[in-house]
Structure formats: C-alpha cells, structure tokens
Amino acid sequence: MAILDTFSVPEEAVRNKDFSVRVRTDDKEWKEIGVYEVKVDMHNVRKASMVHFDMDEFIDVEITCNYMDVEDIIIRPLSNKISYKQHQNVINMKLDQPCKLSVEVNGDRFHNLHVFANPIEKDKPDVMNGNVAVIESGNHLPENITRIATQPNSNGVIPDILYFDAGYHCIKGSEFRIPSHKTIYLDGGSVIEGSFLCDHAEDVTIRGRGIMYMANMEKTTYYRGVQIEFSRNITVDGIVVVDPPHYSILIGQSSDIKINNFKSFSTRGWSDGIDMMSSKDVSIHDVFMRNSDDCIAVYGSRGNFYGDTKNIQVNNSILWADVAHPVNMGTHGDHEGTGDTIENIHFKNIDILEHHEPQENYWGAMAINAGDMNVVKNVTFYNVRVENFELGQLLDLRVVFNKKYNPAPGKRIENIIFKNIEYNGENEKPSRIYGYDADRNVSDVIFSNLRINGIKVLNADEQHFDINEYAHCIKFV
DSSP: OOOEEEOOOOTTSSSSOOOOEEEEEEEEEEEOOOOOOEETTTTTTEEEEEEEEEEESEEEEEEESSSOOSOOOEEGGGGGGGOOOEETTTEEESSSOOOEEOOOOOOOOOOEEEEEEEEEOOOOTTSSTTEEEEOSSSEEOOOHHHHHSSOOOOOSSSSEEEEEESSEEEEEEEEEEEOOTOOEETTTEEEEEEEEESOEEEEEEEEEEEEETTTSSGGGGOOOEEESSSOOOEEEESSSEESSSOSSEEEEEEEEEEEESOOEEEETOOOSEEESSSEEEEEEEEEEEEESSSEEESSBBBBBOSOOOOEEEEEEEEEEEESSSSSSEOOOOOTTTTTOOEEEEEEEEEEEEEEOOGGGGGOOOOOEEEEEEEEEEEEEEEEEEEEOOSBSOOOOEOOOOOOOTTTSSSEEEEEEEEEEEEEEEOOOOOOEOOBBBBOEEEEEEEEEEEEEEEOOOSSTTTTTTEEEEEEEEEOOO
C-alpha cells in the first residue's frame, strides 16, 4: 500500500494562492496541502510557489491554477516524462516515485509551482525518547538553544537530538552555532527564521522536512542557510532554504560532508546555492537548486579557508540558475602562494533547467574558469541533460585572469571528460575552450557522445565551439 505523508503549515508562513494542490493514495480521500511562496530571479524578483510532501509510490496529484486560464502545461525536468491530464484549469498527474518537478503554465517559469515529492522518512525521532529535546515554536535566543543542547534535562540526560516542532521559529540573532555530536531535526510543519553554523564541529546532522525561511534577514549580515567551516562529518538532509542573504550552504575547509535531498531558492546578489572552498570528500545527492548566482561552485582558497579542494561528487540533481552558472569551478585560490589544485570532481545524472547571465564573462552552463594560479584537473560530467536556457552558452573552459576576482591568472585545466551530454536549445553562443597563454593552457578534453539538438557532435566546428591556440588535445568520440 502506498504511503503519503503531508505537513501542516504555520499560520505565520508566507503562502501563495496562485495554485491549489491536493494529493491522495489508492483513490482515498484527497488531502489539501499548503502552498508556500518562494521568491525567484534576482533580475526581476517574482513570487513562485512550492509544495512538499513525502511518498513512496503511486500517488495522485491534483493542481488547480488560480491565476490564469490554462492553455499549455510543461512539467520539467523533461527527462522525467511526467504525463498529465488537463480539464480547464485543473491538472492531474500520477507519480510512481519521489521526484522534484516544476509545473509551468503557459510558459511561465517565474510563477511556476515547484513540487517536491520527498522519499518517506524512515527514522523520524521519537519525541518521547529521553535523548530528544523538543524546541516548541516561538522566539529563541541562541544561548537558550545551546543550554538545552548541552545541559542535562529533567531525566539527567544531555540530549543528542534537538527537535524543532511544527510551527514558526525565530532565532534571535539569526544564527545558532551547533555543538559537535548533535542532530538538529526540523519537523515537516516547521518554518525556521534563522541559520545554522557548524564551526570547528564534528558529527553533526541537520535533517527533516522543515523550511529555513530567510527572506526577512538583512543582506548586510551575509548569513547562510547552513555554514560549515573547519568541520568534519556533517550531514544536511531533506530541508528547504528560502531566500538566504548569502549562500544556501557554505562548505569551508571541511571534510566528509554529505548533502542529500536539499532544496533551495535565492534572489539576492551572491546568493549561490552550495559553495565549496578548500574542502574534500563532499557528496551531494538529489538536490534541487534554484539560485540567483552559481548553483554549485567549487573553489580553492578564499577568505579564511586555505588549501586544495578534491573528491567532490554531485549526483542525481537538478540545477536552475536564474543568474550565472549552474556549475562553476576554479575561480578562487591561493594567489599569494602557489595556487591550489582542484581535482577529482564528478557530476553525474544532472538536469540543468536554466542558465541566464547577461555578462559574457560569466557564461557557461558548465564552467571551469581556472584563476588565482589554480590547476583544475580530473573532472567528469556524465549523463547531463541541459534544457533550453535564456542566455549564455553550454560550456566554458578557460584559464582566466578575471581582474575583478583574480590577482593572478590560473595555471591550467587538464583531463576533463564530458560523456553523454545532451543539450536541446537554441545554442546561439558557441562554447569556449581557451588557454591563457602557452604556459597556462587547456589540455586533454574528451567529448564522448555530446549531442546538441539530437545530433552527435563529431568535431570542433565553428557552430558549436570557439577554441584558441592555447587549447590542445580536444577530442570528440
């Protein structure tokens, strides 16, 4: 029998009335679920919609569009091949497994409905367990949360799990520093106004189905949804971050990081999705990133973080860049020393839904821009599907000297593999492969089964690629 879990919505949460949504299993009674407002696109901020629930298999979803007459419907990623039935303004579809979808009416990508059908949680904490401390909704001082986390409760037990109960939570001061060896659990009916920090921490998990709502936080604070720095063995699983002042997740000089089933939306300058700096052994799985800057960025040294970055896996994910790159790597490094090495970076089974960037220097749905004396090597993109995007180019591989961000040019890019890449779109701008000079070049790039608008690319013709004299050993197979 199919399982379906839905969540309450706090009264204080910001809703959107553009859509009404109901779900059910096995022809049972419909359950109406709350529709959240999520802002999108920094260039012209608009109010999109989001729903989320948990399922395992075979559920019905009924969507009613309330803000315009429905003439045409697109459900993306197109690779999911979701079928539907439409009657006037009502859309019905069946889902046979968890997925993340964008339902777009009459071609409107900016007032769309995001549907997050999560897998069923199998290990939700038992609030009756003595090692679980329940944080009830309301206003919380960070020091009060710390006291609950670090001092014995009435049973003489120091809790391992802090459970943010259903309702609206406001963290005064906006940031909670999580002690080591703790689990932060966000109930599916919880909305958290604030952010979480792991600083010199280890063995921390932040999970659940709650929403971190950050639209009310000032940009000048540069708070991130989750900030992980100088830490190890950190897991982020299942939560949603909405409109952070800065990155959704920052990983700085940390290791053994796992991010799973994470979703984020952002609309502000430098509101990247997940940024990694001087970190290693990072696994990112099943995320949906809709950001107004790079969705996934991989760098070397920057700010307080120093060292190489290596062993990064990004799998089974959906990237939507309303601004800048869906994927970007190599820009920042140790320009005052000998540079950094960024290596063993792997993207697999990725859907790219948008890339829109007015500035030519930041084009590239998949970009490797080696600056700051960096070496970028051993990078693979495998099974990547890129849908038609508004403005930019498919690929950008350049050793660069970007005077805005790089006091020094990069060193080189080498051993890059693109395998089973499929792009269906206008393809107005050719992809660039540029070395900087004879000593700072791009070499050993392989395109295996690159298809643009259904046609396999067999050579670097002028229509698809712009390659300069400092790029060598570019192969098509």
